Amino acid sequence: MDKMPKWADVVLIPLISLLLAAVLSALVILGIGEDPVAAVKLMVDGALGSSYGWGYTLYYATNFMFTGLAVAIAAHAGLFNIGGEGQAMLGGLGVALVCLLIPWPHWTLALVFAAFGAGLFGAAWAAIPAYLQAKRGSHIVITTIMFNFIAAAVLNYVLVNLLRPEGSMDPATERFPEAVHLPSLHELLAPIGIEFSKSAPANVSLLVAVGACLFVWLLIWRTPLGYEIRSLGKSEPGARYAGISSVRTIMIAMLISGALAGMMAVNNVMGEAERLVLNATEGAGFIGIAVALMGRNHPFGVFLAAILFGFLYQGGAELALWTSIPRELIVVIQALVILFTGALDNMVRMPLERIFLAMRKGQN
Amino acid sequence: MDFLTIIQLLDSTVRLATPLLLACLAGLFSERAGIFDIGLEGKMLMAAFFSAAVAAVTGNVWLGLLAGIGSSLVLAGLHGVASITFRGNQLISGVAINFLAAGMTVLIAQDWFQQGGRTPSLIGGGRFTPINLPFAESLSGVPVLGPIYAELLSGHSILVYIAFLAVPATWWVLFRTRFGLRLRAVGENPAAVDTAGVSVVGLRYAAVLICGLLCGIAGAYLATALQAGFVKDMTAGRGFIALAALIFAKWRPWHAMGACLLFGLLQAIALRFQNIELGGITIPVQAMDALPYVLTVVILAGFVGKAIPPRAGGEPYVKER
Numbered sequence: 281m282d283k284m285p286k287w288a289d290v291v292l293i294p295l296i297s298l299l300l301a302a303v304l305s306a307l308v309i310l311g312i313g314e315d316p317v318a319a320v321k322l323m324v325d326g327a328l329g330s331s332y333g334w335g336y337t338l339y340y341a342t343n344f345m346f347t348g349l350a351v352a353i354a355a356h357a358g359l360f361n362i363g364g365e366g367q368a369m370l371g372g373l374g375v376a377l378v379c380l381l382i383p384w385p386h387w388t389l390a391l392v393f394a395a396f397g398a399g400l401f402g403a404a405w406a407a408i409p410a411y412l413q414a415k416r417g418s419h420i421v422i423t424t425i426m427f428n429f430i431a432a433a434v435l436n437y438v439l440v441n442l443l444r445p446e447g448s449m450d451p452a453t454e455r456f457p458e459a460v461h462l463p464s465l466h467e468l469l470a471p472i473g474i475e476f477s478k479s480a481p482a483n484v485s486l487l488v489a490v491g492a493c494l495f496v497w498l499l500i501w502r503t504p505l506g507y508e509i510r511s512l513g514k515s516e517p518g519a520r521y522a523g524i525s526s527v528r529t530i531m532i533a534m535l536i537s538g539a540l541a542g543m544m545a546v547n548n549v550m551g552e553a554e555r556l557v558l559n560a561t562e563g564a565g566f567i568g569i570a571v572a573l574m575g576r577n578h579p580f581g582v583f584l585a586a587i588l589f590g591f592l593y594q595g596g597a598e599l600a601l602w603t604s605i606p607r608e609l610i611v612v613i614q615a616l617v618i619l620f621t622g623a624l625d626n627m628v629r630m631p632l633e634r635i636f637l638a639m640r641k642g643q644n
Numbered sequence: 645m646d647f648l649t650i651i652q653l654l655d656s657t658v659r660l661a662t663p664l665l666l667a668c669l670a671g672l673f674s675e676r677a678g679i680f681d682i683g684l685e686g687k688m689l690m691a692a693f694f695s696a697a698v699a700a701v702t703g704n705v706w707l708g709l710l711a712g713i714g715s716s717l718v719l720a721g722l723h724g725v726a727s728i729t730f731r732g733n734q735l736i737s738g739v740a741i742n743f744l745a746a747g748m749t750v751l752i753a754q755d756w757f758q759q760g761g762r763t764p765s766l767i768g769g770g771r772f773t774p775i776n777l778p779f780a781e782s783l784s785g786v787p788v789l790g791p792i793y794a795e796l797l798s799g800h801s802i803l804v805y806i807a808f809l810a811v812p813a814t815w816w817v818l819f820r821t822r823f824g825l826r827l828r829a830v831g832e833n834p835a836a837v838d839t840a841g842v843s844v845v846g847l848r849y850a851a852v853l854i855c856g857l858l859c860g861i862a863g864a865y866l867a868t869a870l871q872a873g874f875v876k877d878m879t880a881g882r883g884f885i886a887l888a889a890l891i892f893a894k895w896r897p898w899h900a901m902g903a904c905l906l907f908g909l910l911q912a913i914a915l916r917f918q919n920i921e922l923g924g925i926t927i928p929v930q931a932m933d934a935l936p937y938v939l940t941v942v943i944l945a946g947f948v949g950k951a952i953p954p955r956a957g958g959e960p961y962v963k964e965r
Contacts, residue, residue, distance in 0.1 A: 308748075312755040360735055408941075418944035419953070421735050422891060425682065425884055426937040426944075433934035441928065569739060606754045606761065611747030615740050623726035623737035630730075 283633040294574055294581075294621060296628050301616035308612055314605055326598025327591045335465060335480020336597070340564075341590030342482065342547045345489040347568025348575060348582040349496050350541035355577045356500055357533035358513035363409060363424025364541040365565025366431030367402040371542025372549040373438060374401030376556035379456040380443075390460040395488060395546050402542015403535040405431060410534030414527040420534075428565070439558055452557040462551045485547035489586075492540060493579040499536070500579075509533050541565060570614050573621040589614070647788075651795045653912055658800065659870060660915075661908025662807045663688065663862045663879075667886035668893070668900045669814050670858035676818065676895060677851030678831035678956040679727055680734040683719065683741035684859055685883025691716040691863025693749040696763040696874035697756060699770040705868050708770070712867075713860030719745065720856025728848045731960030742883075750876050761876040763867075772801035772869040801869040803861060810858070814897040827851055831954035834961040844961045862886075888940035895954065907936045 306316035327333045347364045354361035361367075374397035384390035409423035436451065445454040462483045466476045500506040511519040512529045520526060544564060549556050571589055575581025596610035620628065667684045674681040691712035699708025719741050726737040750761035757763055777798035784794035818824035826847055829837045834844045866882075867874045885907050892906075893899035914932035 308751065312751060360733075362735070362739065412941070412945050416944075416946050418941075418946065421680075421682070422887070423941055423944055426888060426941050429881060429884065429937045430934045430941075433930040433937075436933075437928055437930040440930075566739070566743070569736070573736070604754070604758075606750055608747040608750035608754075608761070611743050612751060613747075615743035615747055618736060618743065619722075619726070619740035623732035623734075623740055624730055626730040626732055 284636045288632065288636065290576055290578075290581075293625070293628055293632065294576060296632075297620035297625070298574070298617065300620045300628070301613060304616050305609070305613045309605065309609070312605065314603060319599060319603065319605065322598055322602060323591070323595025326602075327594035330477065331475065332477035332480050333594055333598075335477045335482040336594040337587065337590040338465070338482040338486055339480065339547070339552065339590070340593040341586040342486045342489045342551075343544050343564040344567050344571045344586035344589045345493060345583060346544035346547070347541050347565050348571030348586050349492055349568075349579060350537045350565075351568045351572035352575065352577040352579070352582055353496055353500070353509070353540065354533055354537040355572060356506075356513045357509045357530060358516070359413065359530065359534060359537075360421050361406065361424055361534065361537050361541075362421055362569065363406065363427050363431075363538075363565070364568045365561055365563065366424070366428035367405045367538045367541035368544045368561045368565045369431045369435050370405040371398035371402040371545035372556050372560050373435060374398045374542060375545040375549045376443065376453050376456075379460045379550060380453060383457065384459050387460055387462055391462060391484070391488075391546065391550075394460070394550050395543055398542040398545040399539035400542070402545075403539040405542070406534045406538025407531075410531050410538075413534075414530040436558060439556065443556070450557075453555045456550065456554045460550065461554065462546075464551075481552040483547065483551035485551045488543070488546060490583070492543065493583050496540075496582075497579040505529075505532065541568070567614060570618045570621075574617055648791065651791050653909075653916060655796050655799075656912040656915065657905060657909040658796065658804060659908075660911045661904045662800075662804045663866050663870065663882055664886045664889055664907055665807045665901060665904040666803075666810065666858050666862035666865065667883055668889045668904050669810055669897065670855040670862065671887055671890045672814060672818075672895060672897060672900060673827070673851045673858070674855035675890065675957055676831045676954055677827050677848050678834060678954055678959065678961075679723070679848055679852055679855075680738065680958045681723065681852075681855060682735055682738035682887060683723055683883075684855075684886055685879050685881065686738075686742035686745035687716040687719045687856060687859035688863040688866065688883050689742075689749055689877070689879045690719055690745040691860040692867035692878055693753060693763070693863075693874045695860075695864035696766060696867035697753070699766055699868050700757075700764045700873065703769050705766075705770055705772055708868055709861070709864045712864035713857055716860030716863060717853060717856040720852050720859070724849050724852040727960065728845055728852070731962065734958055734960075746877060749874070753874065753876075763874040766868060766872040770868070771872055772803055772865075774799045775802055775805070801865070803865040803869050806861065807865070808901070811897050811901045818897065823850075828954075831956055834956050838961070838963060844963075848961075859883075885936050888936050891940050891953075892936075892943050894943075894952070910935050 309316040309319050327337045347368060350364045351361055375394045378394045378397035379390060405427060409420050409427055412418040412423055413420040439451040443453045444451055465482045466478045468484060469476045508524045508529050511522060511524055512526055516526055549560055553560060567589055571582055571585040574585035592610050592613055596607050599605045600607040667688055671681050671684050694715040695708040695712030698711035699705045723737050723741055726732040727734040753761045753763060780794040780798035784790045818828060826837060826842055830844055830847045838844050866878060889900060889903035889907055892903040910932050914929050
């Protein structure tokens with residue numbers, strides 16, 4: 281018998297954790313001599329008060345949906361993929377190669393192949409840690425951390441020595457051709473009569489990200505493969521006795537995870553920067569951890585949590601612009617969310633379980 | 645490469661290996677007791693900031709060191725509460741601690757000093773100064789051994805000597821004391837330790853706090869000895885290199901020193917030479933940066949001597965009721 285009704289597990293615990301993180305963040309803002317209420321107002325205004333703000337919020341949210349889904353699908357298989365950052369970096373390389381090497385006639389075609397390239401590179405970067413975990417039992421957390429650093433070094437080498445245009449000091453590729461420019465939300469919404477900010481970076485990749493959420497939901501809960509992934513995550517011996525190959529399932533789950541993280545590059549590299557720069561990922565791979573924890577590894581939860589973090593990111597940028605609160609406040613909030621929804625989960629859960637048990641006893 | 649260049653290279657190897665070594669030994673205590681710690685980086689960063697901040701305000705580097713250790717212990721305590729008391733996921737707790745440190749240090753630095761997330765440069769008593777070993781001056785004329793003694797062994801700050809003395813100390817504590825035996829047992833089979841009537845929770849907290857202490861010294865060394873002040877993200881992945889060294893050393897103190905010196909040498913080489921010509925092939929500097937991580941993956945893969953972590957690592961201990 282479950283100690284708690286399902287809604288408490290899915291909704292109540294994340295909300296309480298979020299509330300705790302928010303209260304502590306408010307205390308931090310108070311501590312550095314600023315007004316938390318004014319700060320929240322400024323964040324809401326800046327991130328949600330205009331279509332410009334929404335454009336940025338949704339742009340960040342698109343990144344976080346991909347990386348959050350990547351963490352979530354690995355978590356369903358019982359794996360902690362902390363390497364989303366490296367996989368997204370390599371995904372950027374895939375996008376850049378697809379966009380620069382092939383003269384695309386139209387962005388739709390380019391988008392399909394760029395997403396494929398990004399996914400391929402991201403998956404390839406997840407493949408080695410996955411293989412080592414599946415076959416040799418090397419702890420995937422450590423190997424994916426190491427692969428993040430290796431990815432940074434690889435990207436640095438490729439950008440400085442191979443892809444940098446001649447005469448340029450900047451370690452970045454040249455600009456992608458005009459033909460692969462992805463339409464922004466402004467360009468998408470204008471024909472149907474909706475006015476959307478021209479300068480905001482949110483683009484058609486948002487739809488790809490929403491599609492990815494749907495895909496992951498279908499995969500996890502509506503296919504035999506998803507069933508195998510979940511059984512492996514619940515109990516490896518159990519899955520083995522049921523005839524599920526743990527090696528195969530770990531490999532597939534991690535390849536999909538890496539591909540999803542890599543596909544983030546369609547948004548930030550192809551949709552926004554339109555060239556590959558160093559540190560294009562800006563830590564989005566790590567935010568995926570917070571997003572997946574917050575969203576309870578469910579694609580719809582990840583979708584909501586990604587928008588929440590998109591709001592925090594854009595709001596944080598506005599704070600840094602108008603007040604003396606640095607952008608790093610968002611890193612603190614992110615840390616607190618990870619802490620309460622992840623590591624200190626039991627701190628919230630145990631008292632709640634006791635309350636629900638007491639209530640149930642009272643009814644009988 | 646002449647003799648003096650090699651001495652200078654080794655000298656900077658020692659200096660760069662010191663923070664790695666301290667953090668690596670910190671991780672050794674924690675992981676030997678069955679508590680994974682990927683938050684070494686965060687604890688070092690926090691300690692680096694508070695040591696530099698207090699040293700800058702008071703002008704006393706020892707107070708800075710204490711503040712650094714204190715702040716690192718707070719984070720270690722948090723890790724303990726999350727992973728021992730509330731039996732949470734130790735890896736996630738470590739990730740949270742890294743972000744907490746990355747954010748809080750800049751936030752507080754900006755609030756206190758308004759210098760874009762850094763502390764003022766430390767001068768005079770705010771820094772650890774080099775210690776000249778006896779007769780270093782007069783012996784420096786002796787061929788070969790003279791420069792080795794005067795340049796390589798002498799002239800480091802006290803924290804460097806502490807770090808290298810911590811290696812035999814760690815070995816002695818872990819392998820020659822009752823506490824060390826119990827600590828290692830709690831990382832392999834906590835139920836057995838519990839049956840023997842020894843507190844698993846107490847031992848694990850002790851290990852986590854020792855880890856905090858050593859990370860604190862490592863961070864203070866970065867900000868008050870290796871460099872003069874705190875800058876944003878100044879640990880620059882050293883906590884993870886230390887983690888890599890720990891795996892490379894297969895959780896053994898003397899090997900940890902070897903691994904840290906090796907990784908320190910790689911850093912020193914990358915710092916001194918941009919690209920290295922080796923028999924007509926140019927090794928790019930990025931390869932040097934990536935090498936510690938690549939080596940660790942190779943070791944983890946078990947192709948060259950398998951690294952097997954403490955058996956109970958990462959698992960919270962639940963006493964049967």
